[in-house]
Structures are given as structure tokens and as C-alpha cells.
Amino acid sequence: MSTFAELYTPLLKDVIAQKTREQLEQGADALAYAREYAEKGKPEFVLAYLLQVEATDEVKRSIYAYAYERRAILSEEKAQAFSRQFHRSFPLIKTGAQKDRLAANRVRQGQEIGV
Helix, strand or coil: CCCHHHHHHHHCCHHHHHHHHHHHHCCCCHHHHHHHHHHCCCHHHHHHHHCCCCCCHHHHHHHHHHHHHHHHHHHHHHHHHHHHHHCCCCHHHHHHHHHHHHHHHHHHCCCCCCC
């Protein structure tokens, strides 16, 4: 099985990596930030912090997967709110949520994410 870093470093966006490095240079706690961004459903930021933290791959996968699951939940809530507001469905948002759930499952299994 590949390591967390081997699997997911290619997904890291340079601009996000730079922002997280700046925060870490100022003394930020990478694991705390990863958990905070996971709760907000921001897997891109979670990944950037997790690649900088000393933790087991299992812990990293769990937090990273949770970020995708959380984003799926938040997306579905947004789709429901938009449906009520605009009186129509938003299938693309729901499709995005399904992709996030699939990504979460793949991360939990230690597999690549088909982005």
C-alpha cells in the first residue's frame, strides 16, 4: 500500500501549499488546522496541512476522508436550500456530493482519488 504522501501529494495545489506553509511558519498547529478545515468541508486545505504533520497514515486518511464527507453533506444542504429558494433541482451539486463520498471511501481504503 502506498503512503498517504505518495498517494495525495500530486493533488496539492501550489497556492494552498504556500498559504499553509506561511501559517505554519507563524506557529500554527497543522493537525488542529487540518481538523478545523475538515469540519468546514475543505479537503484541499486539509491535505496541505496533513502533508506537514507527523501522524500515522491512518489518522491522516481518516481526517482527509472526513473532509470529503463533510463537503458532501454541506453541498447537499446547499442544494436543498437552493431548491426551496428557486423552486427547481440542482443535480450538479448532488453529483458533486456523490463524487465527494466516493473520494472519501477511496481515501479510507488507501486508494488514489480519481480527480
